[in-house]
Amino acid sequence: MIAAAHTDGTIALLNLRAQIDGLGHATAEDRIALIDLLTLRGLILGHIADYERAEEIAERLVRDEATDGMALVARARTRAVFHRFTDALGDLDRAERLSLDAEITNRERAAILQGLGRYEEALALREKAGERRASFENVAALVGLHAERSEIDAAKRLYAESCIRYRGVSPFPMALLDFQVGLMWMDQGRLEDARTSFNAACRRVPAYAPAQGHLAEVEAEFGEIASAVARLYPLALSSDDPDYAAQLARILGYSGRVYEARHWRRLAAARYDELIARHPEAFADHAAEFWLAAGADPGKALPLARMNVEVRKTPRAYGLLAQAVAANEAAGATPSWA
Amino acid sequence: MSDHISGPRAIADPVADITDVFAFPAPENPRHLVLIMNVFPYAGPSAVFSDAVIYRFRVRPASIASNRRAFAVGADEFTFDCTFDVPDGPAQQGRCRMPNGEIVPFRVNDANGGSGKGLQVFAGQRSDPFFLDGPMAEKTIATKKLAFKEVGSDRLYGKNVLGIVLTIEWATLLEGGPMCAVVGETLTTGKRPIRLERVGRPEIKNVSLGARIFDPVNRDLEIRDLYNSEDAFDLSKHYVGAYRARLNANLAFYDGLDGKTDWPLDEHGNHPLTELLLADYLVVDVSKPFSEISYVEIEQALLEQRPHTTCGGRWLNEDVVDVILTLYVNAGKGPRIRDGVDGPITWSARVYPYMAPPNGPEASP
Numbered sequence: 213m214i215a216a217a218h219t220d221g222t223i224a225l226l227n228l229r230a231q232i233d234g235l236g237h238a239t240a241e242d243r244i245a246l247i248d249l250l251t252l253r254g255l256i257l258g259h260i261a262d263y264e265r266a267e268e269i270a271e272r273l274v275r276d277e278a279t280d281g282m283a284l285v286a287r288a289r290t291r292a293v294f295h296r297f298t299d300a301l302g303d304l305d306r307a308e309r310l311s312l313d314a315e316i317t318n319r320e321r322a323a324i325l326q327g328l329g330r331y332e333e334a335l336a337l338r339e340k341a342g343e344r345r346a347s348f349e350n351v352a353a354l355v356g357l358h359a360e361r362s363e364i365d366a367a368k369r370l371y372a373e374s375c376i377r378y379r380g381v382s383p384f385p386m387a388l389l390d391f392q393v394g395l396m397w398m399d400q401g402r403l404e405d406a407r408t409s410f411n412a413a414c415r416r417v418p419a420y421a422p423a424q425g426h427l428a429e430v431e432a433e434f435g436e437i438a439s440a441v442a443r444l445y446p447l448a449l450s451s452d453d454p455d456y457a458a459q460l461a462r463i464l465g466y467s468g469r470v471y472e473a474r475h476w477r478r479l480a481a482a483r484y485d486e487l488i489a490r491h492p493e494a495f496a497d498h499a500a501e502f503w504l505a506a507g508a509d510p511g512k513a514l515p516l517a518r519m520n521v522e523v524r525k526t527p528r529a530y531g532l533l534a535q536a537v538a539a540n541e542a543a544g545a546t547p548s549w550a
Numbered sequence: 551m552s553d554h555i556s557g558p559r560a561i562a563d564p565v566a567d568i569t570d571v572f573a574f575p576a577p578e579n580p581r582h583l584v585l586i587m588n589v590f591p592y593a594g595p596s597a598v599f600s601d602a603v604i605y606r607f608r609v610r611p612a613s614i615a616s617n618r619r620a621f622a623v624g625a626d627e628f629t630f631d632c633t634f635d636v637p638d639g640p641a642q643q644g645r646c647r648m649p650n651g652e653i654v655p656f657r658v659n660d661a662n663g664g665s666g667k668g669l670q671v672f673a674g675q676r677s678d679p680f681f682l683d684g685p686m687a688e689k690t691i692a693t694k695k696l697a698f699k700e701v702g703s704d705r706l707y708g709k710n711v712l713g714i715v716l717t718i719e720w721a722t723l724l725e726g727g728p729m730c731a732v733v734g735e736t737l738t739t740g741k742r743p744i745r746l747e748r749v750g751r752p753e754i755k756n757v758s759l760g761a762r763i764f765d766p767v768n769r770d771l772e773i774r775d776l777y778n779s780e781d782a783f784d785l786s787k788h789y790v791g792a793y794r795a796r797l798n799a800n801l802a803f804y805d806g807l808d809g810k811t812d813w814p815l816d817e818h819g820n821h822p823l824t825e826l827l828l829a830d831y832l833v834v835d836v837s838k839p840f841s842e843i844s845y846v847e848i849e850q851a852l853l854e855q856r857p858h859t860t861c862g863g864r865w866l867n868e869d870v871v872d873v874i875l876t877l878y879v880n881a882g883k884g885p886r887i888r889d890g891v892d893g894p895i896t897w898s899a900r901v902y903p904y905m906a907p908p909n910g911p912e913a914s915p
Contacts, residue, residue, distance in 0.1 A: 223599075223636060227600075229596045233594030233595060233911070234594035239705070380563050381602045381738055382563050
């Protein structure tokens with residue numbers, strides 16, 4: 213099987229913008245497509261404003277088209293992005309009551325269950341979908357799930373299968389997949405492998421912000437500070453997601469560039485506070501990570517880490533809470549696990 | 551919509567989604583054949599061609615078969631492959647490989663385009679020339695009644711596409727007779743290109759093949775991706791039965807919309823138009839003068855066992871939806887079936903590069 217070439221990432225991004233700009237709001241179908249496109253751009257560029265716009269369109273859409281099951285599915289997707297998992301599951305249940313095909317709702321439900329850390333239920337749905345149709349989308353979804361569960365062999369095998377099954381020319385699906393595998397390697401501490409995967413994602417789509425951000429994190433771990441900082445600067449400047457400013461503050465701080473670090477720390481702190489006020493469930497984990505690292509305020513991290521565990525009971529969430537508790541204990545506070 | 555969004559794969563990759571193909575003798579010069587392929591439905595201003603897609607025109611000599619019931623398409627083929635670079639700044643460069651291997655370079659959105667021996671090429675963003683009341687077409691299927699209004703609503707009004715326009719000195723570049731069959735395709739680049747889409751006639755995939763509810767054989771099958779991957783000149787014998795069954799069922803549905811049968815099925819249940827539509831390419835006769843209303847005239851002449859009188863093919867401004875509906879519903883024996891949308895936002899011109907310039911954002915409803 214000869215792998216087909218994919219559209220250059222710069223072109224793909226121009227065309228994603230062209231799709232968003234050209235679509236309009238004339239019909240429910242247009243608005244659902246727009247929600248998906250904005251969500252994709254949010255994911256690639258790390259643009260929270262795109263997620264918020266998608267959420268706004270989805271809320272209005274459901275108000276206008278209360279009996280349209282697909283509108284509810286679209287809103288469920290935007291709610292899941294902001295970790296409003298219970299609301300999202302409620303939308304899917306409503307969509308099903310409107311007789312929407314369970315194959316569609318279950319695809320979304322599996323992603324939400326995965327987000328909640330209910331891996332066995334997510335796996336059952338994903339495997340059923342894969343058995344019914346071993347399409348790229350279904351196989352790739354299994355890669356993400358196994359990767360998150362650190363089931364390396366299964367993730368690697370299904371990744372290889374996904375590469376064969378992918379028939380499109382858009383570089384986004386494969387870049388997103390490379391990124392998920394990169395996260396798996398990072399969780400395993402296999403930084404060279406993580407670098408390879410994040411590099412692959414960045415080669416496919418150079419503007420892929422989370423992949424660039426994580427690549428910078430890997431580089432920093434390897435002591436390649438100049439490269440990591442160079443990678444993070446444009447992201448910290450352009451993105452409305454404070455993760456990049458937070459990373460930059462952390463790396464600059466470790467490398468003794470305290471004054472610069474302070475600037476980015478201040479920016480990140482203000483932005484996290486803003487986002488926590490608007491989307492508490494969605495940013496609790498990243499904000500907690502920030503306050504435990506560059507933010508240097510474990511007291512602020514702890515309630516956020518606790519909220520995060522309430523929202524999603526994943527190993528990662530418990531790990532973050534344990535970290536927050538330990539940091540507070542070390543700082544002399546007496547945190548409560550409750 | 552004509553061939554816009556014609557299946558899951560097209561939705562995933564709009565840059566490879568062919569919306570329409572046109573073929574007509576140049577209005578200003580009968581020695582030239584004009585071929586147009588549009589891609590990227592609802593293209594916003596930043597849209598550019600993919601560097602990973604071959605935009606291909608395939609042309610084969612065609613004639614009326616000796617039984618006068620079908621076309622005979624020759625094995626010789628003339629291909630024009632357009633490919634594009636990653637834009638360097640605001641400008642994107644493209645090139646067209648002619649059947650003789652000659653390469654014609656051009657700059658995207660340059661109104662003068664590029665030219666080689668016997669070929670002129672334009673590529674760039676243009677106003678989408680297609681028009682249709684899509685929601686009412688869907689409603690017609692859902693309600694099983696003609697749902698079109700006197701004044702319809704065009705979802706493509708004010709929208710843009712990426713267009714490729716070739717003006718070909720047909721006598722120089724295309725050997726054989728003046729009648730030819732034309733298909734537009736998008737394929738992946740690479741050593742072994744994979745076909746992503748192919749388009750000949752308008753409204754085959756969406757209007758004619760899209761509805762599943764009437765299909766007695768494959769009611770659950772989204773057939774369009776499969777159909778898109780086929781060679782228009784050599785359909786796979788494994789799947790042609792599925793396409794035939796779908797067309798027979800859907801064409802019979804359209805025929806019944808006026809309460810009478812104008813297209814009786816044969817003893818095998820085949821609709822008289824099915825085989826002609828399965829020959830999914832535009833047939834154009836460049837020995838005839840340019841005509842604004844010539845779509846399927848050659849095919850209708852063939853069915854009526856008479857010589858055709860027009861160039862056939864397809865001109866940009868023709869209201870093909872009305873032509874198709876009238877053909878399907880009453881075989882042209884009754885009143886014209888209108889979808890209530892009679893033109894695009896801007897008419898195409900009779901001079902190169904024919905298609906109207908792109909619309910601004912204020913043009914969209």
